[in-house]
Amino acid sequence: MDKTNHKAEEPAIRYYISSIEQEPIFFNTNIRAHWGIENKLHWLLDVSMGEDASRRREKNSPQNFSVVFKTALTMLKKYNLEKGNPSIKTKRNMGGWSEQHLIAMMGIDPS
Template sequence: MITVKGNQKKLYQVLIDYCLEHEPLAKTESKDIDHGRQEKRWVEVWSLPTFFTTQWCDVQSVVRVTRWGCRQNKDYDNQMFYITSLSPQGQKLSRVIRQHWQIENNLHWVKDVIFQEDQAQQTRGNAPQNFAIFRSWVISLLRLHGYHSMTEAMAMISHKLPLLLSFCTS
């Protein structure tokens, strides 16, 4: 599953147009009330347009997720597009997308926001990849030792070198 974002302007526009011009094969709706947020979500699925077959081998489906709700007394709405090699089945793709978001929230968001990976100064050779692996390893170690909030973990253990080192040997 690949998220198609606005920075992929041509592909993003093609998907918007395609979804506006064609009826989805499947559509599922769900509602969540969690973490101070009320959200309603539509997941709509189309089979892959024929003009994609030459550019994207193995892709079978286009998915549009529309979310809207209220978070901290502020209304929001957004739309995300995905292309995937999975067959166009609404419920199945809805579950896969939720799992995809969970990975995004539990790893990538932490690396981007808490560890500020996008502002990293390492740019030469393999340094960016090595530091990305190191950050992932640190997150895994902290979660393995019961820390769910990385901000809390860093505040609690950042000046306790023996405790930090014990994570590597236990």
């Protein structure tokens, strides 16, 4: 079901051409894995950074902000606390609330 209009989606058929001689299950597994990675990255960027809702349309602005969002997301993913591992949203808020957390997220040595 599509969440925006609550209509059932129609199945989509995709065709692939390859010179690799393998069983169909090989292609099925690898193609699904590829799109799973792609979808996971875009979902994270949209949910945590609001990338799809962005109104940036001028010249190189969308590409520039995409680089900034991906860099920030990488920093947030790498930032681990001694007490558990909070969500990306929580880590982002922590960086906004505390200069110490922000500096640590950026990998800067405060000394």
